[in-house]
Amino acid sequence: MSLPAIQLSNVTKTFGSHTAVRDLSLDVPTGSLYGFIGPNGSGKTTTIRMILHILAPDSGEVQVLGKSGTRASNDRIGYLPEERGLYKKMTVARLLAYYGSLKGMRLKGAQSEADRWLERLGLTEWRKAKVEALSKGMSQKIQFISTVIAKPALLILDEPFSGLDPVNLEVMRTAILELVAEGTTVVLSTHDMTVAEQLCDNVIMIFNGDKVLDGSISEVNAQYGQDTIRLRTDAGARALEGLSGIEHVADMGTFQEVRYRGDSQRLLQELAGRTSVRLFEETRPTLHDIFIRIAGPDAKAATQAEASPAFTGARQGVEA
Amino acid sequence: MNKVLAIARAEFVQAVMSKAFIIGLFIMPLFMGGGIAFQKAMENRVDLTPRKLAVYDPAGELWETLEAAAKARNEFGIWEPVDEESAAEGDADIGSEPGRKQLRPEFVLERFTPTGDERPDVVLSDRVRDNDLQGFALLDPSIFSGEESERPFAYHTDEPTFTELPKWLEKVVNQEVRSRRFRDANMDQELAAALSKEVTLTTWGLTEAADDGTIKDAEKENDVQTFLIPFGSLMLLFMLVMTTAPQLMNQVLEEKMQRISEVLVSSVTPFQLMLGKLLGSVAVSSTLAAIYLGGVAFSAHHFGVSHFIPLSAYGWFILMMVFALLMYGSLFGALGSACSELRDAQSLMAPAMIMIMIPIFAVTSIIESPNGSLATALTYFPTATPMIFLLRLLAPPGPPAWELLTAPLMCLATTVVLLWASGKIFRVGVLSQGQAPTFGKLLGWVFSK
Numbered sequence: 061m062s063l064p065a066i067q068l069s070n071v072t073k074t075f076g077s078h079t080a081v082r083d084l085s086l087d088v089p090t091g092s093l094y095g096f097i098g099p100n101g102s103g104k105t106t107t108i109r110m111i112l113h114i115l116a117p118d119s120g121e122v123q124v125l126g127k128s129g130t131r132a133s134n135d136r137i138g139y140l141p142e143e144r145g146l147y148k149k150m151t152v153a154r155l156l157a158y159y160g161s162l163k164g165m166r167l168k169g170a171q172s173e174a175d176r177w178l179e180r181l182g183l184t185e186w187r188k189a190k191v192e193a194l195s196k197g198m199s200q201k202i203q204f205i206s207t208v209i210a211k212p213a214l215l216i217l218d219e220p221f222s223g224l225d226p227v228n229l230e231v232m233r234t235a236i237l238e239l240v241a242e243g244t245t246v247v248l249s250t251h252d253m254t255v256a257e258q259l260c261d262n263v264i265m266i267f268n269g270d271k272v273l274d275g276s277i278s279e280v281n282a283q284y285g286q287d288t289i290r291l292r293t294d295a296g297a298r299a300l301e302g303l304s305g306i307e308h309v310a311d312m313g314t315f316q317e318v319r320y321r322g323d324s325q326r327l328l329q330e331l332a333g334r335t336s337v338r339l340f341e342e343t344r345p346t347l348h349d350i351f352i353r354i355a356g357p358d359a360k361a362a363t364q365a366e367a368s369p370a371f372t373g374a375r376q377g378v379e380a
Numbered sequence: 381m382n383k384v385l386a387i388a389r390a391e392f393v394q395a396v397m398s399k400a401f402i403i404g405l406f407i408m409p410l411f412m413g414g415g416i417a418f419q420k421a422m423e424n425r426v427d428l429t430p431r432k433l434a435v436y437d438p439a440g441e442l443w444e445t446l447e448a449a450a451k452a453r454n455e456f457g458i459w460e461p462v463d464e465e466s467a468a469e470g471d472a473d474i475g476s477e478p479g480r481k482q483l484r485p486e487f488v489l490e491r492f493t494p495t496g497d498e499r500p501d502v503v504l505s506d507r508v509r510d511n512d513l514q515g516f517a518l519l520d521p522s523i524f525s526g527e528e529s530e531r532p533f534a535y536h537t538d539e540p541t542f543t544e545l546p547k548w549l550e551k552v553v554n555q556e557v558r559s560r561r562f563r564d565a566n567m568d569q570e571l572a573a574a575l576s577k578e579v580t581l582t583t584w585g586l587t588e589a590a591d592d593g594t595i596k597d598a599e600k601e602n603d604v605q606t607f608l609i610p611f612g613s614l615m616l617l618f619m620l621v622m623t624t625a626p627q628l629m630n631q632v633l634e635e636k637m638q639r640i641s642e643v644l645v646s647s648v649t650p651f652q653l654m655l656g657k658l659l660g661s662v663a664v665s666s667t668l669a670a671i672y673l674g675g676v677a678f679s680a681h682h683f684g685v686s687h688f689i690p691l692s693a694y695g696w697f698i699l700m701m702v703f704a705l706l707m708y709g710s711l712f713g714a715l716g717s718a719c720s721e722l723r724d725a726q727s728l729m730a731p732a733m734i735m736i737m738i739p740i741f742a743v744t745s746i747i748e749s750p751n752g753s754l755a756t757a758l759t760y761f762p763t764a765t766p767m768i769f770l771l772r773l774l775a776p777p778g779p780p781a782w783e784l785l786t787a788p789l790m791c792l793a794t795t796v797v798l799l800w801a802s803g804k805i806f807r808v809g810v811l812s813q814g815q816a817p818t819f820g821k822l823l824g825w826v827f828s829k
Contacts, residue, residue: 112646114811134647145640150394161386162647206643 063126065090065214065245066111071120073106080106082269084120088247088262093240095260096249097347099355103269104249105142108216111247112139125213135164138212142219142249144203148192152183155191156206163210170209177205181231197228204232208239215239218249233259253348263347267355281344288349289318289327292339299335303327310349315339317349383648387656392663404623405668409675430486431545434507434516436500442519442556443491449552450489458484487545492516501536508538515539517549523557585776601776605688610747610774613693614739616672617701617767620665621736625708626729628661632716632810633725641717641810650807654717655799658709665705669698696773703791704766707798708736711763714802717809718825724816731819739767750775759787762794801826 066088073081081103088094098104109115110122113131125133147155153174160170178184181201186194194202200223208215220236221229236259240246250256256263257277265273273280292315293299300309305322320327324342331337345353395401437443459480490513494500504516515537522529533553535546562569583601590596635641644653673694680686711732719725738761739746746755750772759768759779769787772779779787808825809817817825 109811114642114645131649137646139643139646141639141642141646143639143642145635145638145643147394147640148638149398154390154393158386158390159643159647161390162383162644164382 062090064088064123065092065125066247067121067123068107068110069121069123071107071110071117071122073103073110073115073117079269081110081117081266084266084269084271086264086271086274088245090245091240091243092261093236093246093248093259095256095263096247096266097251097253097256097263097273097351098266099251099351102355103266105218107266108139108218108247108249111216112137133214135210136213138163138207138210138215140203140207140215140217140220142222144199146191146199146203146206149190151188151190152178152194152202153187155202156209159206160209163212165210173209173211174205177209181205181235196223197225200224201228201232204235208235212244214245214247216247216249219251220248221250221252221255253346253351257347265351265354272354273350277347280347280350284345284350284353287319287321288343288345289320289324290339290341290343291316291318291331291337293331293335293337295335299331303330308353310352317346319345319349384652384656384659387644387648387653388659388663391657391660392667395660395664396667400627401664405671407623426484428482428485430488431514431542432488432490432512433545433549434490434492434504434513435519436492436494436504436516437519439519439521439524441521441524442553445556446549446552447489447491449548450487453548454486454488458482458486484544487548505536508536514542514545519553523553524560602685602688604685606776607747609689609693610771611743612676613697613774614743614767614771616669617697617704617770618736618740620669620701621704621708621767623668624661624665624705625712625732625736628657628709629712629716629725629729630722632657632713632806633719633722636717636810637720645810650717650810651803653810654710654713654803654806657713658706658799661709662702662705665701666698669701673697693774696770699788700766700770700791703788703795706795707763707766707791708732710795710798710802711735714805714809714822717806718812718822719809719816720813721816728816728819735763738764739771742768743771746771747775750777751779756783759783760790762790763798765790765794804828 064087066086068084068086071081071084072079084103084107096104096107106115110117111124113122113124113129113134116129121128125136127133147158150158153171156174156177157167157170160173161167165173175184175187178187181204183198183201183205186198191199191202200220204217204220207217215236217236220232224232236246236248248256248260260277262276263273263280264271275283297309297311297316300306300316300318305320305327306318307321308319310317318327328337328340331340435443435446437446459477460483461479462481492500492504494503500516501518504513507513508515515535518531518534518536520529520532522532533550535549537546559569562572584598585601587598588596632641635644641653648656676689677686677694680689712729715728715732716725719728738758742754742758745752746758746768749755755768755772758764759772761768765787769779769783769791772783804826805822808828
């Protein structure tokens with residue numbers, strides 16, 4: 061069995077009195093597409109920076125591509141940060157060659173690889189344009205090329221799809237999946253739970269510096285059981301007012317997702333007595349729902365109060 | 381090292397291909413050439429409005445002399461002969477007459493006699509305030525008697541910056557007083573003038589006697605050598621630092637604000653990034669310096685003064701320039717990395733700017749006494765060494781031989797310490813966000829693990 065691409069063992073990082081990451085252990089298998097999810101300020105970026113050896117952990121061990129505690133493997137890592145960093149005054153070709161050379165590529169090699177990617181993502185004609193002349197979507201694709209130009213073994217992508225239109229999103233998604241198929245390990249940090257659910261083999265969620273989820277999507281879903289009911293009624297969300305056993309209602313507009321404790325048939329009968337029920341489906345909670353349960357306003361309030369039965373339950377459920 | 385060079389190359393190419401570099405390249409020649417051209421153009425453009433002077437000479441002993449001197453000056457002393465063609469091209473009618481052009485304003489004198497018991501200074505002061513007079517002179521009879529008097533000879537005006545009139549007045553009065561004294565002492569005035577003629581002093585260098593007995597005569601001191609070369613070199617170095625160091629700070633800050641730094645430090649260490657940027661800046665400044673020094677060498681050869689600039693001067697300039705750029709570049713780069721907003725960077729920049737300015741503040745004192753205690757002490761003020769030592773090297777007679785070793789060593793030590801400290805600040809600063817740190821906090825970053 062091959063070594064994990066990333067192995068964090070009991071890693072802790074603090075900034076002054078604030079603990080950004082607490083006792084985090086994680087194995088990212090080689091060749092997998094791993095999702096990092098969590099709200100802003102939860103510790104994702106700190107974790108990524110420790111993986112890149114930009115930050116050193118206070119305690120614990122960070123091993124990346126078989127190397128521990130050094131930047132030796134950084135040339136084999138591609139990093140796409142959430143906030144794009146491109147030189148606006150540089151031409152696309154020069155920028156890509158420059159970023160390639162910083163990964164140890166020879167200039168000619170970087171140029172030909174840049175040309176290959178520009179063609180693949182339909183940007184060949186922008187080769188000599190200055191970055192400032194590109195649209196947001198095009199800039200994003202250029203940033204992506206600058207990340208993959210050196211053929212990294214490990215790719216860390218922080219919100220790679222933000223700001224992309226559906227067509228470009230599809231192009232990028234295909235490119236990422238092809239890289240995974242070629243053996244590249246991809247870490248995908250995102251707030252978009254749908255993307256994480258669709259693309260990732262495994263997800264890890266960090267909240268307030270703690271790991272609160274880690275496993276495959278199906279494992280994570282299984283941990284939360286089948287307590288969600290998706291329904292559509294003529295009265296909309298108002299049909300649910302005053303009903304007992306309902307813990308949470310997510311109003312999606314045309315339908316509602318309800319977390320219900322009790323006999324679902326009883327709920328169906330009660331709803332049918334109030335309004336016409338068009339859809340009633342028992343389902344597992346989506347990753348989005350799980351995210352909200354862990355990191356939503358209720359959970360935050362519970363964290364601030366340091367003890368909340370619902371939140372504690374969720375945490376215990378995950379960690380069990 | 382390859383990555384450092386890759387960063388330096390990218391910085392260099394990006395900089396020299398920018399409009400700012402082209403503009404920067406011409407700024408100094410434009411400033412200098414423009415300054416000279418402006419002065420030349422303004423040379424003859426003086427205010428030719430006649431200046432009216434009232435003279436209160438109760439004894440009446442100087443009035444006629446003054447009146448005659450003013451008349452002679454107005455007739456002959458303020459004009460320059462011009463040929464007909466130039467006169468025709470002249471754009472001002474005022475001050476132009478066929479065959480000659482007025483260069484200075486006329487002095488129009490008026491003898492003042494008070495009426496009744498009015499005080500001359502009160503009446504005349506009012507007329508100055510009313511712009512009727514440029515000023516007035518009060519001549520006390522004690523000028524000739526030699527009696528003690530509080531104000532034997534006074535000039536009153538509300539525009540003391542116009543000094544031509546009082547200087548002229550002083551000269552004319554003194555000439556007359558002197559002649560009167562010679563006459564009263566029954567001395568031949570012409571003989572006295574011949575006997576009291578001043579001898580002109582010229583300044584020369586030192587004569588050198590070689591071992592074989594040959595003697596190399598001293599050379600006459602020249603302003604080019606004693607002032608222009610050291611001062612010009614200092615200004616060139618100052619300009620190169622000013623076009624590089626603050627630019628580097630802005631660049632680092634901009635990259636940080638645009639999150640480019642985060643991408644870069646995932647590929648290179650912060651120190652490699654800083655070093656690459658510094659080397660790129662040094663390369664840009666060296667290119668500018670090569671162009672300017674080439675121009676200096678060509679001009680010196682053209683005007684026959686190249687013997688005043690030995691080849692070693694170019695070498696010392698380049699060495700001190702590299703030290704200065706590395707010192708100030710690392711300092712400003714570190715400050716840029718520590719800030720998240722331009723406003724914060726500018727407030728942190730002020731103390732660093734003072735360090736650059738120290739040699740400029742001290743330039744006159746150092747040229748006057750290049751090996752004096754002030755010059756020597758300032759040479760060993762860490763960040764001032766490159767500029768001040770360069771100034772002392774080029775101002776005759778040059779520093780003592782031991783300083784040719786100690787000053788470069790001082791530069792080297794300062795550069796290493798600044799690179800180390802800036803690297804530490806850069807490492808923390810380049811990823812930090814939020815409020816600008818205090819100097820205390822920056823020191824904390826320097827000594828953090």
